[in-house]
Amino acid sequence: KQEVTQIPAALSVPEGENLVLNCSFTDSAIYNLQWFRQDPGKGLTSLLLIQSSQREQTSGRLNASLDKSSGRSTLYIAASQPGDSATYLCAVSAGNQFYFGTGTSLTVIP
């Protein structure tokens, strides 16, 4: 069964810093990988979707990479802002299933 792990579980950085969130998965047979953001008590907002044939996707200050062979993805956030504070979740899809990571709780300190 696919297992998705995110490191670190929590991260606190000063405003303006660039940061990297990590996601690893055990089975490389995936269709795509998606990064989400979740604010407290809210649903999930999709940030980036990387198809299995792609290596990276960019949206504004966010850049996500995918290395299927090593079972890793990273989410890079440039010039972090207090508004980036949230929990970030990665998820991989395979077959008709969606597997979520454990999440990274990010706090950006003004």
Add this chain to the structure above:
Amino acid sequence: GAVVSQHPSRVICKSGTSVKIECRSLDFQATTMFWYRQFPKKSLMLMATSNEGSKATYEQGVEKDKFLINHASLTLSTLTVTSAHPEDSSFYICSAWVQNTEAFFGQGTRLTVV
């Protein structure tokens, strides 16, 4: 992006009553809908997978008679928590998905059973 509407966003009910949560994909037809439960400061726990017109597939440990899922159309799935108890209080999130494409999530329902 596509929109998934989940209703209600918050509900408080008395112990022993049933609560229905709706999940609608507003501008696309979803192959599959997922229902998740989330405990405080934890990741999402998949409860069940439902495909339109067929019975839902429940994850191990999830009582299908307690959490009734109906997927009547390609745009609507409902989760009914039957005979709710305080331990059922949680955050429930649905997701609509066209296979091998992007998944979209509802805003979640905060259920409190008193």
